[in-house]
Amino acid sequence: xxxxxxxxxxxxxxxxxxxxxxxxxxxxxxxxxxxxxxxxxxxxxxxxxxxxxxxxxxxxxxxxxxxxxxxxxxxxxxxxxxxxxxxxxxxxxxxxxxxxxxxxxxxxxxxxxxxxxxxxxxxxxxxxxxxxxxxxxxxxxxxxxxxxxxxxxxxxxxxxxxxxxxxxxxxxxxxxxxxxxxxxxxxxxxxxxxxxxxxxxxxxxxxxxxxxxxxxxxxxxxxxxxxxxxxxxxxxxxxxxxxxxxxxxxxxxxxxxxxxxxxxxxxxxxxxxxxxxxxxxxxxxxxxxxxxxxxxxxxxxxxxxxxxxxxxxxxxxxxxxxxxxxxxxxxxxxxxxxxxxxxxxxxxxxxxxxxxxxxx
Amino acid sequence: xxxxxxxxxxxxxxxxxxxxxxxxxxxxxxxxxxxxxxxxxxxxxxxxxxxxxxxxxxxxxxxxxxxxxxxxxxxxxxxxxxxxxxxxxxxxxxxxxxxxxxxxxxxxxxxxxxxxxxxxxxxxxxxxxxxxxxxxxxxxxxxxxxxxxxxxxxxxxxxxxxxxxxxxxxxxxxxxxxxxxxxxxxxxxxxxxxxxxxxxxxxxxxxxxxxxxxxxxxxxxxxxxxxxxxxxxxxxxxxxxxxxxxxxxxxxxxxxxxxxxxxxxxxxxxxxxxxxxxxxxxxxxxxxxxxxxxxxxxxxxxxxxxxxxxxxxxxxxxxxxxxxxxxxxxxxxxxxxxxxxxxxxxxxxxxxxxxxxxxx
Numbered sequence: 120x121x122x123x124x125x126x127x128x129x130x131x132x133x134x135x136x137x138x139x140x141x142x143x144x145x146x147x148x149x150x151x152x153x154x155x156x157x158x159x160x161x162x163x164x165x166x167x168x169x170x171x172x173x174x175x176x177x178x179x180x181x182x183x184x185x186x187x188x189x190x191x192x193x194x195x196x197x198x199x200x201x202x203x204x205x206x207x208x209x210x211x212x213x214x215x216x217x218x219x220x221x222x223x224x225x226x227x228x229x230x231x232x233x234x235x236x237x238x239x240x241x242x243x244x245x246x247x248x249x250x251x252x253x254x255x256x257x258x259x260x261x262x263x264x265x266x267x268x269x270x271x272x273x274x275x276x277x278x279x280x281x282x283x284x285x286x287x288x289x290x291x292x293x294x295x296x297x298x299x300x301x302x303x304x305x306x307x308x309x310x311x312x313x314x315x316x317x318x319x320x321x322x323x324x325x326x327x328x329x330x331x332x333x334x335x336x337x338x339x340x341x342x343x344x345x346x347x348x349x350x351x352x353x354x355x356x357x358x359x360x361x362x363x364x365x366x367x368x369x370x371x372x373x374x375x376x377x378x379x380x381x382x383x384x385x386x387x388x389x390x391x392x393x394x395x396x397x398x399x400x401x402x403x404x405x406x407x408x409x410x411x412x413x414x415x416x417x418x419x420x421x422x423x424x425x426x427x428x429x430x431x432x433x434x435x436x437x438x439x440x441x442x443x444x445x446x447x448x449x450x451x452x453x454x455x456x457x458x459x460x461x462x463x464x465x466x467x468x469x470x471x472x473x474x475x476x477x478x479x
Numbered sequence: 480x481x482x483x484x485x486x487x488x489x490x491x492x493x494x495x496x497x498x499x500x501x502x503x504x505x506x507x508x509x510x511x512x513x514x515x516x517x518x519x520x521x522x523x524x525x526x527x528x529x530x531x532x533x534x535x536x537x538x539x540x541x542x543x544x545x546x547x548x549x550x551x552x553x554x555x556x557x558x559x560x561x562x563x564x565x566x567x568x569x570x571x572x573x574x575x576x577x578x579x580x581x582x583x584x585x586x587x588x589x590x591x592x593x594x595x596x597x598x599x600x601x602x603x604x605x606x607x608x609x610x611x612x613x614x615x616x617x618x619x620x621x622x623x624x625x626x627x628x629x630x631x632x633x634x635x636x637x638x639x640x641x642x643x644x645x646x647x648x649x650x651x652x653x654x655x656x657x658x659x660x661x662x663x664x665x666x667x668x669x670x671x672x673x674x675x676x677x678x679x680x681x682x683x684x685x686x687x688x689x690x691x692x693x694x695x696x697x698x699x700x701x702x703x704x705x706x707x708x709x710x711x712x713x714x715x716x717x718x719x720x721x722x723x724x725x726x727x728x729x730x731x732x733x734x735x736x737x738x739x740x741x742x743x744x745x746x747x748x749x750x751x752x753x754x755x756x757x758x759x760x761x762x763x764x765x766x767x768x769x770x771x772x773x774x775x776x777x778x779x780x781x782x783x784x785x786x787x788x789x790x791x792x793x794x795x796x797x798x799x800x801x802x803x804x805x806x807x808x809x810x811x812x813x814x815x816x817x818x819x820x821x822x823x824x825x826x827x828x829x830x831x832x833x834x835x836x837x838x839x
Contacts, residue, residue, distance in 0.1 A: 121672065121688070122671070123671070123714065123768065123772035123808060124710070124711050133711075133778055134772070134774045134778075135774075137773075137774030137775055140778060140781045141774065175771070177769060178770055329481075348481050352485050354483065406767075406769045407766075407804060408767075409766045411537040412482060413497075414498050415483055415494050417500070418496050418497035421501070434501050436497075436501055438770075441769060444806065446481070446804065448483060466836075474833040
């Protein structure tokens, strides 16, 4: 294994230490329990947004902590859920009195631990809601997941909900918005190569020199199809059409009911993508793919969307939710309305994502 | 070869087409001859900054075209110099009447072609100066290069000079500033893996599973040393100390002399890095390296700089000047003064680099 690391078990801690020293103007890092938080937190009367999950997907989530996005991120070990004590400690650190939204990717460990953290925080008087992201159209039920996996839409939800919180939305409004983003966002990814976990030292799965895996998960979970290498245009078309043709997915998700004071099952159905819809198109690199290749994917994606009558009004192209050094890409299409576009355009300042300015 | 491409020979064109459709608010792309330019160019009475070089180093340079950085970029084929007609056409497109600065990485083909373009532009009445970047301390004379290679400092020079031009510096001032950035910036890189050229389809050189190459060039040119894999801390220390201990490098570079109306040889000497200096520290990924690993490098680099009495006042961490899908990193240390810091902090808006806002 060749990686820019020291001891494999120090990978997550040392990477976070590097972030802390590099971005001391924006973030702080707490260890034992581990969480990254906005340096000026708590921000009084602002809803705080917290996400987290296994490490190995950087810059998500820690790279998105800052002004206008996340208030805190809880990184687990590589591809391993963070623990409830991390999430609880983060919530207490950043609670500005307006409540906390946990944005949770739908993996069984994350779901279980964030639920426990929600209850723990509530028992300590911190108001918490949590919203699941389950946007991966590739497979239903998978390694680590019941239902669909949470992938690229998570990044978009963190940006949009982070802006909403920054602009003064209350907790219920931010949670409703996050749910809406999830239902309107759909993704699918593919891998050209496997990734190598530092602690394991060998590829987490094996693809031959001529094979690719379509519908891969961000931990290398099996996808829909292993096939012979095809052109970028063919791969893009397979991913894009899988997303566009997916419609009306219905699932039951657990959400905390504020009024009842208990978890309730909520049945949620994705609205269809239709001709005339405005969309945000996100082409994401899996960590080891050069941005030049992502633009080749975007080129074809734009052509397909146009043909389908979908108007791309915003885009994002780069490596935002990764699988260590995996080569490959994912596509996320998010149906957006004017509110989402306005929040997308709002300023943001984090270690890995920045645009616009904040009034000082 | 597994890449997200179609026909290898279409790689550069299709990637640029993707950029054009993705960022039509910021840039336009011209083909035959090929150059990327700021969508609102020419900007009247503003010095225009143009760079270029072989493709395969994205996001440099095309990703840096926009407001507050480059006015145009001339991409060659992969690892191949662009031609004088590209540079001339770009100059004529973006000339706002205040002259053009070519920022040129020191590779023989680039140097020769930008010199020719300078003369051609001048013969058509466009005032052009050109500044060479030769910041790579690893080796003197190399494949493709007489003297030192131009690497990471190029990115920093483009940001700083782009801001200066945006703020109204005249051509001579921008050129002098660019020369100063080059003399104060030094870099060294290393590779964990080779890279694969689309047209060739196989790795451009071979490193075994346990070997790394220290002092590698961005085209995979041989470095100082091929050695057994070491820890991130050891690798960082070798790179950082090679840069810090390098001092007083003297070379003769050709520059256009405005008064004499001819090329003159200018002897230039790098000023030393000394205790108490303020520096900008840039940890760059080579294209296939996850950002989490770059932070592990930055962590050690910050420790080394502190021990050496160098105060890191700004930093940049990410993949900005790459070698296709190569895994590895480079470090650039730029000694900065207040003027450079102010220009570094100035707003910028390009496809791959954005912060702050411009008055509208």
